[in-house]
Amino acid sequence: MYCLDRVPAVAASKPELRDAEPFKTVLSGNREAIAKLSMPDLEKILVATLTGMTTEEFNTEVKKWLETARDPRWKRPYTELVYQPMLEVLRHLRDNDYKTYIVTGGGQDFVRVYSEKVYGIPPEQVVGTAGATKLGYDKEGKPFLTKEPKLLLNDDKAGKPEGIHLMIGRRPYAAFGNSVGDREMLEWTGAGRGVRLKMLVLHDDANREYAYGPAEGLPDTKVGTFTEALLDEAKSKGWTVISMKNDWKQIFAFEKGGRSE
Amino acid sequence: MYCLDRVPAVAASKPELRDAEPFKTVLSGNREAIAKLSMPDLEKILVATLTGMTTEEFNTEVKKWLETARDPRWKRPYTELVYQPMLEVLRHLRDNDYKTYIVTGGGQDFVRVYSEKVYGIPPEQVVGTAGATKLGYDKEGKPFLTKEPKLLLNDDKAGKPEGIHLMIGRRPYAAFGNSVGDREMLEWTGAGRGVRLKMLVLHDDANREYAYGPAEGLPDTKVGTFTEALLDEAKSKGWTVISMKNDWKQIFAFEKGGRSE
Secondary structure, eight states, X not given: OHXXXXXXXXXXXXXXXXXXXXXXXXXXXXXXXXXXXXXXXXXXXXXXXXXXXXXXXXXHHHHHHHHHXXXXXXXXXXXXXXXXXXXXXXXXXHHTTOXXXXXXXXXXXXXXXXXXXXXXXXXXXXXXXXXXXXXXEOTTSOEEEEEEEEEEEOOSTTHHHHHHHHHTOSOOSEEEESSGGGHHHHHHHHTSSSOOEEEEEEOBOTTTSOBOOBGGGOOOOSSOOBOHHHHXXXXXXXXXXXXXXXXXXXXXXXXXXXXXX | OHHHHHHHHHHHXXXXXXXXXXXXXXXXXXXXXXXXXXXHHHHHHHHHHHSSSBHHHHXXXXXHHHHHOOOTTTOSOGGGOOBHHHHHHHHHHHHTTOOOOEEEEEEHHHHHHHHHHHHSOOGGGEEEEEEEEEEEEOTTSOEEEEEEEEEEEOOXXXXXXXXXXXXXXXXXXXXXXXXXXXXXXXXXXHTSSSOOEEEEEEOBOTTTSOBOOBGGGOOOOSSOOBOHHHHHHHHHHTOEEEEHHHHOSOOBTTSSSOOOO
């Protein structure tokens, strides 16, 4: 959403993009056409909107966007769409001297902007998809870092244990996921010595949040993927599967007191 | 030293290396010839001894080596050759709620093995030269990570601020260095808002430790490089230069009470 929203500003500073695809489609505002963009097209949008600026310019833009952007369904800032049980488990772990991390397929620099405020997790405890930066100097000799279009870590699937090794260098004692992208991280966690906690959240509540599978006959959507194979592996390895519908009284932190029973 | 010491074991498992350079020279034990190896030769040795094994095998080998290897001059384990003033400043910073990091040109996985025991710095607070890993599975389906010959971060010079951004995502409030490889890190630290501490240790005590320049007419050796230009920049930017000879009563932590005045 951030990248799509940034396209007009990027096209304003680079007019040659206005008539070039996929930027032309994004600028048209045609939601149906935007939803159909291919993966290489989306990658072009990521490169144009997430690289080429300094790290400080990027942070400023993300902060500005987070203040004004609203989720179209919930009509709230994205940073308010945080799960109450997730906040509770993070607090519980920290109260018991665990160090808590976010390990996300999302952009590391992006998530770091709000992780401390929203989850109580400082920037250095965010592991995400990350690109290279390059040191340069301005006219006064002041150094800056420019975000480069060179991928260092694709923090999804096998990239999650690889990213954990790179950024943390220790194996987790507990890991929590909600899609096929988390399978390898939970396997890696479970392969450690002694007791390890592995949990998966199943999004099975279309009314209160979203529902996606195709596991358990849930819709096979673009929101996320939780396959039957993942559910089978969870059962065979003793990973706990949490049903948002049945196990969570309250979903979002902004709800007061959760639903009535 | 670790990589050179590992060559015999690697050559034993890969006999084709025995007669191939630069391994033949290393196996000969000819110190003069080893000292003359070129950078591409040294890179071949790094690739052969630091990649191809699992992260767990690597950790085990490093631990074993650290237990038995001795520095030829000091006749002590390398992990005992730690500076007393460095331990004191780390403790002082942590006592005042700073988070302390090692940012090293050395191998990240290597330094992480002993950083907690020697410096009180946990593995996740070590930023170093780092390569990619690749997830695989053994016959029983247990996942492991293999160290790959693909460089992700060369944590030296411009790579230090780049590595700090990647691994920490925040600008340091204090940075300490001892060679030209630390220049960009101190510049990056100093470019932050408000007060920042920048310090350089000058190795100018050949008797108690080592002396290297060529700054101040100190020997231009292979041990390290502290240039006149770095000293000039330190003076012009107000970085504190610490003379090991004049400012440190005690150098190594193993010395009892330091030298007499």
